[in-house]
Amino acid sequence: MFKSRGKEMQIYIVPGIGTGPTTLSAFDAALNSAGIANFNLIKLSSVIPPNATIVPQDQPLPAGTLPGEWGDRLYVVMAEQRGDTPNVEAWAGIGWVQDQETGRGLFVEHEGQSEQAVRRDITHSLEALMATRNVDFGEIQMQVVGRVCTHHPVCAMVAAVYQVSDWENRPHLI
Amino acid sequence: MFKSRGKEMQIYIVPGIGTGPTTLSAFDAALNSAGIANFNLIKLSSVIPPNATIVPQDQPLPAGTLPGEWGDRLYVVMAEQRGDTPNVEAWAGIGWVQDQETGRGLFVEHEGQSEQAVRRDITHSLEALMATRNVDFGEIQMQVVGRVCTHHPVCAMVAAVYQVSDWENRPHLI
Amino acid sequence: MFKSRGKEMQIYIVPGIGTGPTTLSAFDAALNSAGIANFNLIKLSSVIPPNATIVPQDQPLPAGTLPGEWGDRLYVVMAEQRGDTPNVEAWAGIGWVQDQETGRGLFVEHEGQSEQAVRRDITHSLEALMATRNVDFGEIQMQVVGRVCTHHPVCAMVAAVYQVSDWENRPHLI
Numbered sequence: 036m037f038k039s040r041g042k043e044m045q046i047y048i049v050p051g052i053g054t055g056p057t058t059l060s061a062f063d064a065a066l067n068s069a070g071i072a073n074f075n076l077i078k079l080s081s082v083i084p085p086n087a088t089i090v091p092q093d094q095p096l097p098a099g100t101l102p103g104e105w106g107d108r109l110y111v112v113m114a115e116q117r118g119d120t121p122n123v124e125a126w127a128g129i130g131w132v133q134d135q136e137t138g139r140g141l142f143v144e145h146e147g148q149s150e151q152a153v154r155r156d157i158t159h160s161l162e163a164l165m166a167t168r169n170v171d172f173g174e175i176q177m178q179v180v181g182r183v184c185t186h187h188p189v190c191a192m193v194a195a196v197y198q199v200s201d202w203e204n205r206p207h208l209i
Numbered sequence: 210m211f212k213s214r215g216k217e218m219q220i221y222i223v224p225g226i227g228t229g230p231t232t233l234s235a236f237d238a239a240l241n242s243a244g245i246a247n248f249n250l251i252k253l254s255s256v257i258p259p260n261a262t263i264v265p266q267d268q269p270l271p272a273g274t275l276p277g278e279w280g281d282r283l284y285v286v287m288a289e290q291r292g293d294t295p296n297v298e299a300w301a302g303i304g305w306v307q308d309q310e311t312g313r314g315l316f317v318e319h320e321g322q323s324e325q326a327v328r329r330d331i332t333h334s335l336e337a338l339m340a341t342r343n344v345d346f347g348e349i350q351m352q353v354v355g356r357v358c359t360h361h362p363v364c365a366m367v368a369a370v371y372q373v374s375d376w377e378n379r380p381h382l383i
Numbered sequence: 384m385f386k387s388r389g390k391e392m393q394i395y396i397v398p399g400i401g402t403g404p405t406t407l408s409a410f411d412a413a414l415n416s417a418g419i420a421n422f423n424l425i426k427l428s429s430v431i432p433p434n435a436t437i438v439p440q441d442q443p444l445p446a447g448t449l450p451g452e453w454g455d456r457l458y459v460v461m462a463e464q465r466g467d468t469p470n471v472e473a474w475a476g477i478g479w480v481q482d483q484e485t486g487r488g489l490f491v492e493h494e495g496q497s498e499q500a501v502r503r504d505i506t507h508s509l510e511a512l513m514a515t516r517n518v519d520f521g522e523i524q525m526q527v528v529g530r531v532c533t534h535h536p537v538c539a540m541v542a543a544v545y546q547v548s549d550w551e552n553r554p555h556l557i
Contacts, residue, residue, distance in 0.1 A: 044550060053341075057330050059317055060337035066254075067341050073313075075284075075371075076254035080414075080424035084454025084550060105313050106258025108284070110423075110456070139421075139453050143407055156405050163408035167401075167415050197423075198550055202218060202258060202372055204380040206552040227515075231504050233491055234511035240428075241515050247487075249458075249545075250428035279487050280432025282458070376392060376432060376546055378554040 044084065044198065044208045047100070048091040048129060050180040051192045058117040061190035065115070070096030071194060074109035079197065081112045083133055083140030089195075091178055096196075102207035103199030112195040114144035116181075119188040126150050127191040128179030130157035132165065132172035140172060141165070142195055153179055218258065218372065218382045221274070222265040222303060224354040225366045232291040235364035239289070244270030245368060248283035253371065255286045257307055257314030263369075265352055270370075276381035277373030286369040288318035290355070293362040300324050300355030301365040304331035306339065306346035314346060315339070316369055327353055392432065392546065393557045395448070396439040396477060398528040399540045406465040409538040413463070418444030419542060422457035427545065429460045431481055431488030437543075439526055444544075450555035451547030460543040462492035462501075464529075467536040474498050475539040476527030478505035480513065480520035488520060489513070490543055501527055 049071060053064025066072035083089065101109070114127040126147055133140030141164050145156040157177050165172055181191045199207040223245060227238025240246035257263065275283070288301040300321055307314030315338050319330040331351050339346055355365045373381040397419060401412025414420035431437065449457070462475040474495055481488030489512050493504040505525050513520055529539045547555040 042551065055337040055341075056333040057319075057337070059319065059330070060334045060341070063334075063338050064341050072341070073256055074254075075256050075286075077251065077425065079456065080422075082421055082423050082454045084452070087454070104259070106256045106261070108253065112423075145405075145407065156407070159404040160408045160411075163403040163405070164411050167403075167408070167412050167420070200552060202380060202382065203216065204374060204378055204552055206550060208550065229511040229515075230507040231493075231511070233493065233504070234508045234515070237508075237512050238515050246515070247430055248428075249430050249460075251425065278433070280430045280435070282427065376554060376556065377390065378548060378552055 042086065042208055044087045046087045046089050047096060047196045048089065048178050049096055049194050049196060050178055052180055052182050053190050054187045056187060058119055058188040061188040062115060062117055065190040065192040068095055069194060071109060071196060073105045074107055077108055077110050079110055079112050081142035081144065083131065083142060085138035089131060089133060101199060101209060103201055108200045110197040112142045112144060114146050115190060115192040116146035117188065117190045118184045121184055124148050124181055124183045125189050125191045126153045126179065126181030127193050128153045128157055128177055129193045129195055130161050130175055130177035132161055132175055134172040150179060150181055216382055218261045219264050220261045221270060221370045222263065222352050223270055223368050223370060224352055226354055226356050227364050228361045230361060232293055232362040235362040236289060236291055239364040239366040242269055243368060245283060245370060247279045248281055251282055251284050253284055253286050255316035255318065257305065257316060259312035263305060263307060275373060275383060277375055282374045284371040286316045286318060288320050289364060289366040290320035291362065291364045292358045295358055298322050298355055298357045299363050299365040300327045300353065301367050302327045302331055302351055302353030303367045303369055304335050304349055304351035306335055306349055308346040324353060324355055390434065390556055392435045394435045394437050395444060395544045396437065396526050397444055397542050397544060398526055400528055400530050401538050402535045404535060406467055406536040409536040410463060410465055413538040413540040416443055417542060419457060419544060421453045422455055425456055425458050427458055427460050429490035429492065431479065431490060433486035437479060437481060449547060449557060451549055456548045458545040460490045460492060462494050463538060463540040464494035465536065465538045466532045469532055472496050472529055472531045473537050473539040474501045474527065474529030475541050476501045476505055476525055477541045477543055478509050478523055478525035480509055480523055482520040498527060498529055
């Protein structure tokens with residue numbers, strides 16, 4: 036395939052939906068349904084390293100899938116939409132492209148109140164990111180989730196999970 | 210007590226209040242009154258590692274309490290509310306629970322325009338986070354600060370201070 | 384000059400302007416015009432380490448200026464203003480002071496819809512940050528960029544580029 040300086044890494048794409056008495060607890064419930072609620076998340080701006088394999092998940096990550104321990108830092112690209120207005124929808128999605136030759140890729144994250152708008156923005160953004168770099172990284176893929184807010188605050192969230200670092204700054208590749 | 214993989218770490222909880230000619234300078238003054246203004250802060254999403262001891266502070270951290278040097282990275286959970294509307298209050302708070310058996314814990318951060326709302330949100334969020342995980346980590350604790358905006362922008366801030374990393378990526382546990 | 388614990392580091396100040404079909408793609412185009420679009424950015428709160436030399440750039444960083452590889456983490460202080468309302472301007476700027484004796488310094492970042500407001504806020508904030516610390520770090524410098532939104536979303540961005548970390552947590556000083 037392609038060679039790269041770094042060790043191989045897997046980037047799981049995990050969707051989550053949650054509700055709670057506050058928008059913060061709805062966000063936490065979404066993280067929990069994705070299997071990443073017990074890490075300290077740090078957000079990245081969204082480039083796929085050449086040595087990464089993208090692994091989309093439909094289900095929560097089973098306990099023990101991720102290395103590291105409760106409270107470690109987890110580096111993620113994340114789209115999340117919180118909402119607390121009844122009958123309004125919350126949608127979030129991550130899209131990506133990855134060059135099969137070099138392994139280089141790009142993520143984009145979008146949020147909004149309709150699935151259609153989120154999917155359209157993901158497509159438009161990735162097309163523009165490739166045009167800016169004058170590259171064609173192939174077919175656009177995406178994972179998008181959402182739900183309507185009823186009585187309680189809701190959160191829709193999709194995360195791309197890069198790496199765990201413990202508090203002695205040791206890396207734990209996934 | 211409990212055993213864990215990592216080295217022991219202290220997490221100070223430091224409150225700060227500040228004013229200034231801009232909301233940014235009010236935020237900086239709040240960080241300064243807490244003793245953490247001369248680090249590069251990186252925000253975490255708020256999980257307490259099992260090997261951590263929570264140390265709430267009423268006063269600014271004395272110079273020299275934190276390891277590391279001017280300009281190092283400091284990882285924090287933070288609640289902060291900035292305001293520049295006269296007669297409107299700015300309130301921020303962090304709440305936490307920690308299991309006495311395993312040492313695992315959770316932070317939540319909330320901000321708003323009234324002390325009562327911030328305290329209520331902290332309680333509701335922590336109750337929901339424990340319910341989501343099906344755990345009871347014991348009594349809820351919190352540190353909440355605020356003040357009213359008069360002529361100048363104000364900022365109310367509470368930070369939980371995890372670890373310093375220097376620019377050669379060496380960790381400095383607190 | 385002054386001595387310090389850490390290795391010498393350069394902090395480039397890079398401005399960027401971009402447009403695109405979405406505000407996210409306009410932001411990416413601004414990063415690309417600055418030469419930093421292919422890193423995973425992590426935002427810092429803005430303190431200049433004593434061992435740093437500030438290097439303002441008018442042009443994009445030439446390829447190969449920064450160490451590290453596509454997808455590595457890049458720690459930055461960043462001001463960015465996105466806009467999608469025709470005839471409205473987007474302005475962003477970073478200002479700084481650095482003590483010639485100790486090398487210690489401070490950044491501030493401001494955004495808005497007029498150049499004048501951004502420049503004024505930068506000046507007021509840096510004056511306040513120095514007053515809070517009871518220091519005089521000398522003359523205020525700044526880099527400010529902007530443009531008017533026409534048909535497409537725009538982004539004005541200025542970044543101060545600290546350090547690259549690869550996914551095995553090795554630091555690459557600039």
